Amino acid sequence: MNNASSYALPVIVSVVLHALLIGVLAFGWEATQEPPRKMVPNFVQAKLVTMEATVKKKTAPPKVDLIKQRQQQELKRQREAKAEQERRAALERKKKQEAEKRKKAEADRKRKAAEEKARKEKERKEKERKEQQLEQERQSAFEEALEEEEELLDARESSQAVMSVAQAIQQRIEQAWSQPPSARNGMVTEVSISFVPTGRVVAANITKSSGNAALDRSVLNAVRKVEVFPEVAELAREEPAMFEREVRNTQLIFRVEGLRQ
Numbered sequence: 001m002n003n004a005s006s007y008a009l010p011v012i013v014s015v016v017l018h019a020l021l022i023g024v025l026a027f028g029w030e031a032t033q034e035p036p037r038k039m040v041p042n043f044v045q046a047k048l049v050t051m052e053a054t055v056k057k058k059t060a061p062p063k064v065d066l067i068k069q070r071q072q073q074e075l076k077r078q079r080e081a082k083a084e085q086e087r088r089a090a091l092e093r094k095k096k097q098e099a100e101k102r103k104k105a106e107a108d109r110k111r112k113a114a115e116e117k118a119r120k121e122k123e124r125k126e127k128e129r130k131e132q133q134l135e136q137e138r139q140s141a142f143e144e145a146l147e148e149e150e151e152l153l154d155a156r157e158s159s160q161a162v163m164s165v166a167q168a169i170q171q172r173i174e175q176a177w178s179q180p181p182s183a184r185n186g187m188v189t190e191v192s193i194s195f196v197p198t199g200r201v202v203a204a205n206i207t208k209s210s211g212n213a214a215l216d217r218s219v220l221n222a223v224r225k226v227e228v229f230p231e232v233a234e235l236a237r238e239e240p241a242m243f244e245r246e247v248r249n250t251q252l253i254f255r256v257e258g259l260r261q
Contacts, residue, residue: 161235162246168231169193169252177222179259180214187212187256189219194249197240199233201226207251219254 190208236243
């Protein structure tokens with residue numbers, strides 16, 4: 001339709017010019033009354049050719065390729081869609097990376113918190129263990145000291161009791177002893193005496209002679225004469241362990257003193 005409109009105007013102009021030319025020729029023919037001359041249409045033809053040439057020089061507007069345009073639009077839409085998809089994918093990756101980073105940071109925090117808790121718990125238990133060990137050592141030391149003190153007291157009491165029994169045995173033997181004529185001051189005889197828990201003597205032997213046989217025999221005779229020692233029986237009854245340990249087998253040192261020479 002646009003092409004038809006562009007060619008209509010030159011055609012109308014050409015028709016009008018031809019009409020004017022015909023009118024002028026007709027008017028001039030009647031005014032001069034000259035004999036008709038043969039028309040030479042060269043000018044008109046040249047004019048027309050020139051006009052046609054002028055008309056031909058006009059270029060038609062370019063035709064719009066709708067298919068190509070749609071293809072370009074589709075490509076543009078695809079590029080934009082791809083760019084949007086890539087943008088969303090990049091955003092999604094970024095979110096995922098940030099989520100993983102937060103998750104890892106939270107896991108590290110929990111791990112460190114657990115390790116710190118375990119360390120503190122270990123330190124607490126170690127401290128409690130050391131305190132308990134120290135308390136046990138203190139208690140043990142106290143008990144040992146108490147036992148040592150009790151043992152010392154027991155030993156002291158035992159020693160005193162044994163000495164008391166030994167003195168009683170010594171006195172009873174001295175009271176029952178008959179001085180032999182050959183005995184002299186300073187003579188010493190050691191006697192081993194074996195008792196039973198009733199205080200009875202079951203054996204008596206000289207373990208170290210005084211060098212005077214008469215004195216040695218007199219000491220053994222005195223032991224046999226006493227025969228039963230009540231102090232030994234009392235100790236065996238009250239302290240049987242002490243009797244077994246200290247008195248059952250008694251070493252007695254008999255020293256001759258205070259004799260008139």
